[in-house]
Amino acid sequence: MARRSSHSIFFHSLQSGGFDLDFKLADDPKLALQRYGQYLYDALILFSPSTERFGGSLDLKAVLDFVDSGHDLILAADASASDLIRNIATEFGVDFDEDQSNVLIDHTSYAVSGTEGDHTLIASDDFIKSDVILGKTKIEAPVLFRGIAHSLNAANSLVLKVLSASPSAYSSNPSSSQLQPPSLTGSAISLVSVVQARNNARILISGSLDMFSNRLFSSAVQKAGSTHKFAKSGNKQFVTELSKWVFHERGxxxxxxxxxxxxxxxxxxxxxxxxxxxxxxxxxxxxxxxxxxxxxxxxxxxxxxxxxxxxxxxxxxxxxxxxxxxxxxxxxxxxxxxxxxxxxxxxxxxxxxxxxxxxPFKHNEYERFITTAFPYYGASFTTMAGFFIFCVIFLYHK
Incomplete structure (x- = not known):
């Protein structure tokens, strides 16, 4: 329940929007999404990235069935993301970096901080251009992001980047030397993605659990190379507006x-x-x-x-x-x-x-004389008149 306190601003924003929240431990043996064939919740928030196995009846299939039934999901991961969390994301067209020791690094779009050389705290302002997803009020301050990178499955046309990495970003282990080229680099990296399924269920997947935390909500931010320092990051506005979309309050x-x-x-x-x-x-x-x-x-x-x-x-x-x-x-x-x-x-x-x-027309609904058929009508009457004249001449003319 520590995250209930460390992420309380985010949870309070949901409660102030009229949602009733039910907090459960990931290993709660009574954990269940439905009872007697009826779902107990309208949406699911998974803030337990390191969980290898959920308690109760909650598992990968249960989460997928929950979304297939039209319900919404928010999933947040970090560097400790388990195979279970990664598999859930993969089912929705999001592939986290396979190397579990890698985190997102950016030497040009990082947040200026007192820790020199730590470029894992990213300041990103590359948002999707959509008022219906992020609201009409422009997000001025960059969003602080510390976590892991993911890419989108090209075969899934339903998944969208909402917050993208800069062209200089890459996924690597900051504590070891890089012997091989990074598997994920540049603008191919997505920080936050959303999915709207064909049944209109909505899913938000983030590579950073810290992005939802009180600490980053309240942190001042200054992007590297910029002289403008914001008193607060854009995290709260970004997450709040995006949550409204995920929970069908907009669009x-x-x-x-x-x-x-x-x-x-x-x-x-x-x-x-x-x-x-x-x-x-x-x-x-x-x-x-x-x-x-x-x-x-x-x-x-x-x-x-x-x-x-x-x-x-x-x-x-x-x-x-x-x-x-x-x-x-x-x-x-x-x-x-x-x-x-x-x-x-x-x-x-x-x-x-x-x-x-x-x-079609009934037999008595057709026009008696069709204008375009006049040549045929004329040909018929001409034939009859010619036959009559021929008969008169043949019978009475010697």
């Missing part, structure tokens, strides 16, 4: 009231006819932390889909959460779907669909 969307009907009508039909003019609408809202507010964007699209999209339209918004458009049903009959697939950096994914059949 969480919902869609309601999917509607469609023929233009000029209000009731939703059970079937459409080819070439009907229809109107489609959906309401999209974003959670602000306290209430659902209208989501405003100009890149939401709807597909009228059967095997492939026959119609793709960008929805217009009334700035109050309502998105709508009108279009003509294609001249193809079958079972179609209205599909809204919305993916945007930092926002939860919207995947909506509604099925509707489309029928």
């Amino acid at each position: 969480h969307l919902k869609a309601v009231n999917i509607r469609h009907h023929k233009v000029g009508e209000t009731d939703e039909p059970a079937i459409y006819r080819i070439k009907d003019d229809l109107h489609f609408s959906v309401e999209i809202y974003e959670w602000s932390g306290n209430s659902w507010e209208p989501y405003v964007a100009n890149d939401v699209q709807v597909q009228f889909y059967m095997m492939s999209p026959y119609v793709l339209k960008t929805l217009e918004t009334d700035q109050k959460g309502l998105y709508s458009t009108s279009f003509k049903v294609p001249d193809v009959y079958g079972v179609f779907q209205f599909k809204v697939e919305y993916q945007k950096l930092g926002y939860t994914t919207l995947s909506l669909s509604k099925q509707i059949p489309v029928r």
